[in-house]
Amino acid sequence: MTTPSTQLGRPVNRVDGRAKVTGEARYAGEFNVPGLLYGQVVSSTIARGRIKSIDASEALRLPGVLRVFTHENRPSLPWFDRKYRDDDAPSGSPFRPLHNDKVVYSGQPVALVVAETFELARHAASLVRIEYKPDSHETDLRAQRKKAYAPRQGKDGFEPPPKPWGHADKALDKAAVKVDAEYETPVEHHNPMEPHASTVIHEDDGTLTIYDKTQGVLNSQTYVCNVFDLPKEQVRVRSPFVGGAFGSGLRPQYQLFLAVLAARELKRSVRVTLTREQMFTFGHRPATLQRVALGASADGTLEALIHEAVSETSSFEDYIEVLVNWGSMLYRCDNVRADYKVAALDCYTPIDMRAPGAAIGVYALESAMDELAHALRMDPIALRLKNYSERDQNKDKPYSSKELRACYQQGAERFGWARRNPEPRSMREGHELVGWGMATGIWDAMQQPASAKAVLGLDGRLVVSSATADIGTGTYTVMTQIAADTLGLPIESVTFKLGDSSLPMAPLEGGSWTVASVGSAVKEACEKLREQLVTFARKTKGSPLAGVGAEEVVFAEGQLRNASDPSRAVSIVEAMRLGGVTHLEEQTSAVPSPKQQAYTRCVHSAVFAEVKVDEALGTVRVTRVVSAVAGGRVLNPKTARSQVMGGVVWGISMALHEETALDHTLGRFMNHNYAEYHVPVNADVRDIDVIFVDEDDTVVNPLGAKGLGEIGIVGVAAAVANAVFHATGRRVRGLPITLDKLL
Amino acid sequence: MNRFSYVRARDAREAVDVVSAHPTARFIGGGTNLLDLMKEHVTHPSHVVDITRLPLKGIEDTPDGGLRIGALVTNSEVAWNAEVKRRYPLLSKAILAGASPQLRNMATTGGNLLQRTRCYYFYDVGTPCNKREPGSGCGAKTGFNRIHAILGTSEQCIATHPSDMCVALAALEAVVRVTGKDGERAIPFADFHRLPGDTPQLDTNLKPDELITAVELPPEGFAAHSTYLKVRDRASYAFALVSVAAALTLDGGHVRSARVALGGVAHKPWRNPEAEALLTGKPATREHFQAVADALVRGAKGFGHNTFKIELAKRSVVRALEEAAGREGQP
Ligand SMILES: Cc1cc2nc3c(=O)[nH]c(=O)nc-3n(C[C@H](O)[C@H](O)[C@H](O)COP(=O)(O)OP(=O)(O)OC[C@H]3O[C@@H](n4cnc5c(N)ncnc54)[C@H](O)[C@@H]3O)c2cc1C
């Protein structure tokens, strides 16, 4: 019999919250061992060319400086691409630090200085003299767009653009009302508070214990083993806490390579921590140029949908993301054409960043939808409802669930949308113009194979583990809840362990699939424990539950009980004694059910924003946001709300603040610090209201929950941009909407 | 960060002595700028001379009815000081528009005057910069110059002075008191900071061995009609794209005297007494404010990313003068 949920759906506090606020939680760059050495990276100052010479003599003269590693003196390592590939690598030839004298981007690591102290390493690094032979470089996407090409190959989880159907260009020509616009999005960096760091502990027996900042300990472990030709038993990667990653930890970054290289060569423990500036040297959200053209009949029926995007990649890999597929998933249309190309720049390969593809693709799409609504003189929600898709046209499949209508309706009600005057510039307060805008959000609800182990002890404690990560999303908490719920235990009796390559297999923490994937495995492992306990309690003579039907047994408050007569009960520990065991252990792998294949599985949202724009000075404030999300079953409303709120804040940031500015003459990012790379501060963030609409989904995974890590950001930038239009009558088609664009 | 010697000065004389004996030695106040510059390898002092124990922490009346602020008074203390708030609200407002509470708690009056530009290139030793390394070129001019100057620029450098406090001090016509090997002197605020010219490495006319001891405010504080307007890329914790310190004395609806200083547009707080004089005796109306704004930015030149500042500066001047006059939203 299924036990009613006691832990799921509850706003349980973060189980790791106390450790984090007291400083007890330690991060990759904070594990200390006696004799630890410190590595400081020297970064290239040119974007493309060759290293003519490296003079490290001044650095090496300082007592306490042990070695300066460069391409000239590094040990011999494999050169096959496949040895350097990782679980998130796009096709191409992965970057190999210190490989040869070639410089392929500005900020490339070209030397590692290793010294007895951090301060000394930093100082010595400033003394390394490097001469370059620069070549011309190209970092301007606009200039390179003419050389854009269809990406050579896919990548795990990548959906190519749908094949066109109907005659989109002809239909656009003939449409009664149309919009055809180009949108531009800039490079953005993840900027997690915690810088990337790896502490490599060289154990006495020669094995390595590595504390790495990563979203996947197994990915880092495999990478290190492949590159340095080590058996898995000799490399253990741990990452118990991550101070934000947002995608930047999906691939092993160069500090890991360098720290391992130094530790192996020096046979000492080594830590490499990147500087804030160096946090801008290994992957970012790609710049894009996107054309969206929409045609409609006078009643708002969508007759043509064209979405073309050119996105940046590096000279050595084809980074790809799903930019242009969303329109024909959200809206029904008979004539669709989507096109996706990449153009190579002399920058590092981009990397996934919160809702990769959707965050910027849906920005362009939903801006264009707003333009169309305005051209049609139609309410933006009415236009979306008119073209609401019941099926995913790209794959011709139904949705496993899609309560987007409820999102529009409940979000609009909370926001007060009905009172909106459609006329731009119709609301004003003092010298500020007020505007209201909305947009739709969509993201995948995926499940990946994952494993988990559950161990129950005679002390009544349950320890569950999986090699997943908690990048601040609440994995520790939600997994603890799922396990406690399945076995009817209080939260305090359950410990969840993660971030250790010696634990059962888990996928990278990304794509908002962790709850669905690892959560399902945790649930299954705990269900297997249940079965064993039930057997002990029913089959042992003298047990209060002897003879009770298996389906009659429920788990609550640490006990197994007869559902119809709760006075007949045994504690979990007693049940174990009855079975004569001192501990119980189950490990399972959860794989997505084949029936998922018949459906498209997505999470949706409707986002509403209010802005106030100073008419003379152009400054924009986002004063109110309502985000209504259809995300299946919400396991923890508190962590869920935090995730969505964080996403909304980031969406505001995308809309108004974020841009990594490139100097094309130098081929270099210039605002590489927290003073000049702007994210919102408290004063920029006002009311954010999060609604979770009811959504029942029995297909998406056994928990019925959809990941909420990414949906929060999708649609926000469009809602803000649409609100800016409504306030000012000005359509700004490039992010961020800085005041100069509104003067 | 390089290796350096730390000296804790017992008195002003000792501080000046150490700095004059070692050409690259630096005083340290709150350290909120100097330490960053050292960590980024922009500045490499041989000696760091800690002046925070010197008795320069008082705020007191001057005989002529003004106020004297010791060089080591923190930005927070100045901003929240009752006399400053009552008599010089413009100064208080300008300081509170800058940085963050934590930084203002550390930052000193002397250090604020001498904080260096926030030009991206100046901070990035991997790029050319004439201010950091004379003769290496100006990365910003041909590169990304959104935050750069539109007035008083030179071939060599287009950086701005980033301080908010200094914009108010310029409008108030403060005087900087300094002491050095050659004794004490007083520098009028307008002569304190320099334009870049051919020596962009020099931000001020302070001699290398000179220590700031105080900033003196004249009696007129424009308490009734002044404001500080800061226009920036986010609501707080960002440097000004353009800022305006506007101060008026009014006679009925007419302007008796006007001061307008601009921040974020030049290598020093930008003033133009001739432009200000356009308001003397005139009605405090938008039309006349506009004339001052136009005159103030006459000759301004943009470098691409920052060209918008020309129009923004004008609009900001008008808005600030309207606020100062208490005439917002009126013609
Ligand atoms: C992230 C960030 C944001 C900021 N935002 C703003 C902002 O929005 N607006 C703003 O105005 N400022 C801002 N600031 C700058 C801040 O105001 C300055 O860093 C601060 O005022 C410097 O004062 P300090 O005492 O810490 O100077 P220090 O760092 O100690 O010294 C700076 C310089 O002054 C010299 N010096 C110090 N005292 C004396 C003295 N008495 N005599 C002679 N020389 C002296 C030092 O040798 C050094 O060269 C910001 C700073 C940071 C880090």
Ligand code: SF4
């Ligand atoms: S503007 Fe001045 S500070 Fe900036 S790069 Fe040019 S010379 Fe250096």
